[in-house]
Amino acid sequence: xxxxxxxxxxxxxxxxxxxxxxxxxxxxxxxxxxLVLMVTELEDTFKIVIDGVDIIPENFKNINSIxxxxxxxxxx
Amino acid sequence: xxxxFHNKSITGILTVxxxxxINFDDEIDNYNFSRAQSMKLKLAMGYKQRRVVDEDVCSSxxxxxxxxxxxxxxxxxxxEIDALxxxxxxxxxxxxxxxxxxxxxxxLKEDIICLDINQGxxxxxxxxxxxxxxxxxxxxxKVALLxxxxxxxxxxxxxxxxxxxxxxxxxxxxVEKSIIPSTIHANIKMDGQKADVLMIPAGGFxxxxxxxxxxxxxxSSGNERAKxxxxxxxxxxxxxxxTKVPPLINSLLEQAQKDIEDIDYFMFHQPxxxxxxxxxxxxxxxxxxxxxxxxxxxxxxxxxxxxxxxTHNLQEKLIHDEAxxxxxxxxxxxxxxxxxxxxxxxxxxxxxxx
Numbered sequence: 261x262x263x264x265x266x267x268x269x270x271x272x273x274x275x276x277x278x279x280x281x282x283x284x285x286x287x288x289x290x291x292x293x294x295l296v297l298m299v300t301e302l303e304d305t306f307k308i309v310i311d312g313v314d315i316i317p318e319n320f321k322n323i324n325s326i327x328x329x330x331x332x333x334x335x336x
Numbered sequence: 337x338x339x340x341f342h343n344k345s346i347t348g349i350l351t352v353x354x355x356x357x358i359n360f361d362d363e364i365d366n367y368n369f370s371r372a373q374s375m376k377l378k379l380a381m382g383y384k385q386r387r388v389v390d391e392d393v394c395s396s397x398x399x400x401x402x403x404x405x406x407x408x409x410x411x412x413x414x415x416e417i418d419a420l421x422x423x424x425x426x427x428x429x430x431x432x433x434x435x436x437x438x439x440x441x442x443x444l445k446e447d448i449i450c451l452d453i454n455q456g457x458x459x460x461x462x463x464x465x466x467x468x469x470x471x472x473x474x475x476x477x478k479v480a481l482l483x484x485x486x487x488x489x490x491x492x493x494x495x496x497x498x499x500x501x502x503x504x505x506x507x508x509x510x511v512e513k514s515i516i517p518s519t520i521h522a523n524i525k526m527d528g529q530k531a532d533v534l535m536i537p538a539g540g541f542x543x544x545x546x547x548x549x550x551x552x553x554x555x556s557s558g559n560e561r562a563k564x565x566x567x568x569x570x571x572x573x574x575x576x577x578x579t580k581v582p583p584l585i586n587s588l589l590e591q592a593q594k595d596i597e598d599i600d601y602f603m604f605h606q607p608x609x610x611x612x613x614x615x616x617x618x619x620x621x622x623x624x625x626x627x628x629x630x631x632x633x634x635x636x637x638x639x640x641x642x643x644x645x646x647t648h649n650l651q652e653k654l655i656h657d658e659a660x661x662x663x664x665x666x667x668x669x670x671x672x673x674x675x676x677x678x679x680x681x682x683x684x685x686x687x688x689x690x
Contacts, residue, residue, distance in 0.1 A: 292570040312578035312614035
């Protein structure tokens with residue numbers, strides 16, 4: 261799962277290194293519109309539906325938080 | 337706040353859209369983002385094409401075009417209009433009210449109430465609420481509700497957050513007293529503490545437009561806009577919609593003692609496709625019952641997006657048949673509002689070009 265998340269992050273911002281950041285938003289690696297891209301890619305890849313109220317920077321701030329969100333999201 | 341209205345009905349809806357269309361693909365190089373990334377966003381958000389007016393076209397022009405069409409087609413007579421309610425964030429002038437200008441240019445009777453309301457994405461429902469309230473008066477039998485915005489010129493063409501989705505347009509909705517007993521349920525809430533989430537900072541009396549307010553500034557994401565331009569705080573707007581709108585709809589259904597299955601269509605304001613899909617998921621509404629095709633075809637013209645969704649998707653059905661609709665508008669203010677209304681055998685339900 262972690263490797264797939266890294267591939268998605270790389271596809272959204274190929275020029276950036278996400279592995280050295282613990283907060284993608286505070287470090288300026290992602291903004292709210294890239295968050296939309298993240299959500300659509302994660303939903304397609306993992307066949308999940310992410311609840312709208314969960315689409316907040318806190319849940320996407322690093323790879324661990326994204327893993328938690330995927331695990332808590334409902335399966336399609 | 338819960339509201340209930342009795343024996344009122346919508347008898348016709350006309351949407352007026354500018355003929356000029358701008359394609360997202362043609363503007364993609366304006367933005368400080370890679371083409372590949374913008375194309376991905378295009379799919380998710382539904383960016384495709386939007387309709388905009390030429391520089392010299394104002395709100396009154398679109399409304400007059402629509403009303404003249406209704407007069408010519410004999411759907412409406414000038415003397416029938418007892419009240420002209422205009423909902424817009426883009427008046428022709430600070431003063432006089434644009435509704436008075438429309439009354440004058442069309443030669444409508446003096447025995448009329450003209451009223452401008454400054455509202456945006458919830459403006460269709462607010463206009464309907466005001467129309468129903470006016471119809472409580474014995475001397476008011478027919479209201480022409482005009483929703484219009486021409487905000488495309490107030491958006492920076494280097495702002496990828498707002499520019500690809502803002503369109504211009506107008507609608508004319510005829511609201512009347514009904515002899516058939518009916519009940520319309522609505523609810524509305526406001527939070528002025530978050531008024532800065534969607535705003536045009538300069539151009540009013542607080543901060544008049546000047547050379548300084550026209551200067552483009554780059555934000556942390558790379559978008560460029562001036563204080564004269566519309567600012568939308570995307571994170572805050574999204575969070576507001578996701579946390580406030582689903583409970584609003586559930587509360588309305590409870591108030592009306594209806595279930596999701598009792599509603600034929602959920603005609604919501606259309607900020608973008610992604611948000612509408614998320615709302616449909618949250619409310620367990622099938623996507624086909626909540627059309628999300630206004631932004632991709634015409635752009636988001638604030639309070640005009642709900643009537644556009646209706647005339648674009650339900651034209652034939654509402655003339656020959658009936659449908660129970662749940663309307664919802666949410667945005668500037670902040671304001672969020674919803675309404676359950678049955679539309680049946682409309683005299684007209686159409687989209688025309690300007």
